[in-house]
Amino acid sequence: MMRLTRSECHHVARVLQAYLDGELEPPSARRVAEHLEACRRCGLEASTYLAIKTAIATTASPPVDEDAVTRLRTFAAGLSGPSR
């Protein structure tokens, strides 16, 4: 089991945003993932920022790829259509 240290938490706090944005190199990302698994406080911090990212994308209104939405509506119709 990884030994948790305050310096490790500080390191994770510094790179957490880059980790969640997929901007870390694999060795660094692996180190962060291991820490998040072991440290409840940092894991919860990660979940909070992930929820913030999701909320931002939910509430803003950028242009959406209408073709993709149309394909997904067709997919959804395929899910619900045949059974009725």
Add this chain to the structure above:
Amino acid sequence: MSQPAPRASSSPFDEYVVPEIPVLYRVALSLTRHSADAEDLVQDTLIRAYRAIGRFDGAHPRAWLLTILRRTHLNRVRVRSPVLLKDGDGVTAALDRAGVASPAAEDVVVDELFDDAVADALASLPQKHREVIRLVDLDGLSYQDAADRLGVPRGTVMSRLHRARRRIRERLDEEGLAPRLTERGM
């Protein structure tokens, strides 16, 4: 032969799920940064929602669906990129502990308050902070691509992004909406 029923009233899936597809796709694009991956993620989310719709009570469909989408995303990342998020990773475990990944009724209500608070906090940020949030979280640009778009160093994008998210986080703390370790018996 029969006339098709109006879709809005034909099933709970059509009523609650289908109207949210544009939002689901937008969030999926933000999380995956790739249009093809975003479509796959929404398809998986739709399948899970279809299977679970019988147990859905009709309250807060967007929050319910976004919770399914977030959980589906984490599962997909964990399976596809064991280097980045290995099995049993801390984020998923923390989400489960925080209730963020389990779509219980009380959680989706909190999700809606959470979303509103994030939107308010985002609107109150300086323009240059909103700009970088838009490029990275909405348009799905990498840090370098966002830096190129803005004509600033990559480090500037990172610092603005961190500052912006920290401000949003602080706002959530002030409103008591950020998950805390002391909650849920932890």
